[in-house]
Amino acid sequence: MQSPSRRAFLVGRRPERSPWETFLMRLRRAAQGAVHEFSTEAGSARLVPGHMQDVYHARSLCAEYGVTLALDGMPSSERLDESPVLWVEPGVAMSRCERLGPDDSRWFVQPGCMIGTLEQAGLPQFRDQPPHLTVAAWLADRQGCDWDCGDTAASGLVHALVLLADGTQANLGAFGVDNHKPLDNARVQGMIPRLFELASAPAADRLRADDLWNGRYRLDALRPASGATINLAHLLLGHGGALGWVEWLVFDERDGRPAERDYERRYGTRPGIDAADEETDLAVRALFDPDGVFPERGQRF
16 A cells, blocks of 8 residues: 555645635635636636625635625726636526515615616616616616715615625614614624714815715715715615625615716716825725725726
């Protein structure tokens, strides 16, 4: 019988796996869904989850191996070529869309549900939006969710369950005198005072121009129009996939209406985000994702 050392001498030692190869091997072992690797120098792959557990495993492995977890299918995504990245595409296994009750105006929606499906269901906020986008990609798209300052309630978004970078599940929804649901989560509870500080600071006022919001993250949702309720879920509107992974959403068909499509007003002469404004955006992102599991900048604008 040959000794292990002699066998190793005869057949040669296996080369050690790189961190990226080990990451990919462990992901494939854990995931029920499909994993496809791209040929890039830094390392790139796509995961189409077969179950939400796949996303939990992916987040944990991304945090362990320093891999960016990015939302796939979003318009104008950053290339993210300089470091290893896992693109996660919510597919048919995460595409439920159903009314909460026979006479209920609210809809439970999973991230892989297509915008065309929601428009056909009669939710007005999705009218004339790209039907091929998943609702997760639409929610992350700054242009698709570009309501005027303080008017984020027009999204019809009522509630969101979000997986944060540290593995915490955050319930984001209405927040006020009669609704303290977000405070049930200690992680969110710690974030709320700082978010309100940022929303009330002079820097946030500079991000308003001609009633438009020019920041990457919708702090104006914490200063809604008169009569509207503060809703922490609205912070996710146009977030570029940089704040967390959306597990499910609730929309109200009574409240929704499409964002204005006046491109000249909104994008023709609109100022870009300067260095001072960037500090506010970075502060918001640091509250949600201090360790950089999600992309620092998910979209190119």
